[in-house]
Amino acid sequence: MNILVLGSGGREHTFAYQLAKSERCKNIFVAPGNAGTAAIATNVALSVTDFSAIEKCVVENHINMVIVGPEDPLVQGITDYFAETPSLKKVQIIGPSKRGALLEGSKERAKEFMMAHNIPTAAYASFTKASLEAGKQFLETLSPPYVLKADGLAAGKGVLIIEDISEAKMELEAMLSGKFGDASTTVVIEEFLDGIELSVFVLTDGKNYKVLPTAKDYKRIGEGDKGLNTGGMGAISPVPFADDVLMQKIEERIVKPTVNGLKKEKIDYKGFVFIGIIKVGEEPYVIEYNVRMGDPETEVVLPRIKTDFVDLMEATYEQNLDIMPLEIDERSAATIMLVSGGYPEAYDKGKKITGVENVSDSIVFHAGTKLEGNDVVTNGGRVIAVTSLDADYKNAIKKSYQNCEKITFDRMYYRTDIGFDL
Ligand code: AMP
Ligand code: GLY
Numbered sequence: 001m002n003i004l005v006l007g008s009g010g011r012e013h014t015f016a017y018q019l020a021k022s023e024r025c026k027n028i029f030v031a032p033g034n035a036g037t038a039a040i041a042t043n044v045a046l047s048v049t050d051f052s053a054i055e056k057c058v059v060e061n062h063i064n065m066v067i068v069g070p071e072d073p074l075v076q077g078i079t080d081y082f083a084e085t086p087s088l089k090k091v092q093i094i095g096p097s098k099r100g101a102l103l104e105g106s107k108e109r110a111k112e113f114m115m116a117h118n119i120p121t122a123a124y125a126s127f128t129k130a131s132l133e134a135g136k137q138f139l140e141t142l143s144p145p146y147v148l149k150a151d152g153l154a155a156g157k158g159v160l161i162i163e164d165i166s167e168a169k170m171e172l173e174a175m176l177s178g179k180f181g182d183a184s185t186t187v188v189i190e191e192f193l194d195g196i197e198l199s200v201f202v203l204t205d206g207k208n209y210k211v212l213p214t215a216k217d218y219k220r221i222g223e224g225d226k227g228l229n230t231g232g233m234g235a236i237s238p239v240p241f242a243d244d245v246l247m248q249k250i251e252e253r254i255v256k257p258t259v260n261g262l263k264k265e266k267i268d269y270k271g272f273v274f275i276g277i278i279k280v281g282e283e284p285y286v287i288e289y290n291v292r293m294g295d296p297e298t299e300v301v302l303p304r305i306k307t308d309f310v311d312l313m314e315a316t317y318e319q320n321l322d323i324m325p326l327e328i329d330e331r332s333a334a335t336i337m338l339v340s341g342g343y344p345e346a347y348d349k350g351k352k353i354t355g356v357e358n359v360s361d362s363i364v365f366h367a368g369t370k371l372e373g374n375d376v377v378t379n380g381g382r383v384i385a386v387t388s389l390d391a392d393y394k395n396a397i398k399k400s401y402q403n404c405e406k407i408t409f410d411r412m413y414y415r416t417d418i419g420f421d422l
Helices: 011-020 035-040 052-060 071-075 078-084 098-105 109-115 129-141 166-177 244-264 298-305 309-317 393-404
Strands: 004-006 027-032 063-068 092-094 124-127 146-150 158-161 185-191 197-206 209-211 221-222 226-229 234-237 271-280 283-290 334-342 363-367 371-372 375-378 382-389
Touching: 011 027, 011 035, 011 298, 011 309, 011 382, 027 052, 035 363, 052 078, 063 078, 063 309, 071 078, 071 098, 078 092, 078 098, 078 166, 078 244, 078 309, 092 309, 098 109, 098 283, 109 124, 109 185, 124 129, 129 166, 129 185, 129 393, 146 166, 146 221, 158 166, 166 185, 197 244, 197 309, 226 309, 234 298, 234 393, 244 271, 244 283, 283 298, 298 334, 298 382, 334 393
Parallel strands: 004 027, 004 063, 063 092
Antiparallel strands: 124 185, 146 158, 146 185, 197 209, 197 271, 221 226, 234 334, 271 283, 334 382, 363 382, 371 375
8 A cells, every 4th residue: 555644743753653564555655744754754745735736646656545634634625625536536535524624623613513412511602703792791601711712723722711801801802803813703602611631532434433542632831731832742641540431431422422423414524533521520521623633642642553554544444443453552652742942932943853863662753853964953843752652651751751861952842740740
């Protein structure tokens, strides 16, 4: 098989790493990829939302399967484009249709879906500029903190949690006046749920599903989970507090109704569902759907999957997941993100990365890196994820930290408390 992975982060390097283990995989392409994917695959310079460039790449390289990493191409309809284009019709694409991708592309749509299928979630109402006053009145009926969400994709920045009611009203007005561009033309206001978060990953072929390992992500830049939101500074899998009782509730109340809801609404969905869950007391509630894998969650979830990854993806495309065994490595995985100083605000690029060759007993997944001559240099905010496996999650974390110390680049930063709250 010739397989193309779309994207350029740690998530996509992990997909390529997992594919490279399969004997069924002949050639791996990653577009646009990074310095890490260049070492195990062929990088193709193209934009993940340039569908005609992707078509050309698929046809020229006789690609049989495409795995879509990020949400943008899915929300823009790449799966529908493949289905409608004669030269791409037979290519196995992993990722939901545009209608499926709306579960991430529109928070309002996701809430409507959850309501329609009785999936537990925070109470909400949504507003547009025309209903601003009603929105302010709705805020009065809630107790603080107030949760305001831009309906559309806002690069992870579209959710505001505000203590003060007058500030919440001001922010609502700012959002409806274009604070996040078109993404905040509609704003969802939600009841605040006080609990502990985890992510559940589901692979579905549209009929059947497999629950993949859980993960916990550390979103904020600073120690103690303080400071600005990032794409994720580290992750642990499985989540120690996700015991069988909680997982059974999640499967019965959330996973099954989600997959059945997709079926009932005749939505083509062959791909990953990333369910952001908050555990309030002992009860799980959905806070968001993403229609792709998480990053850096992929860097801890995928290395634990022992099943041949090409077989698993093919079963997803061919809707055979019910007869596909899923074998999971019982060990825990931990990943630590090394980021550029300044991230998630302004940061420099092009800093030489050294010491990766000294890493032992951990896996180095590249994120924002690129090759410059013979050097590997930084090319993004999140630069490298260092993943380790161990029977004890605390040892997995320790191994990753020991190896992080061996890697250097100018103004490198990482959190030193990943997993310490568990
Ligand atoms: P989202 O993009 O919807 O996942 O929201 C980003 C983050 O905001 C989540 O990971 C939570 O930490 C927080 N959040 C979102 N919705 C709620 C809610 N209803 N109650 C409490 N926290 C929330
Ligand atoms: N780490 C969070 C995400 O991928 O959305």
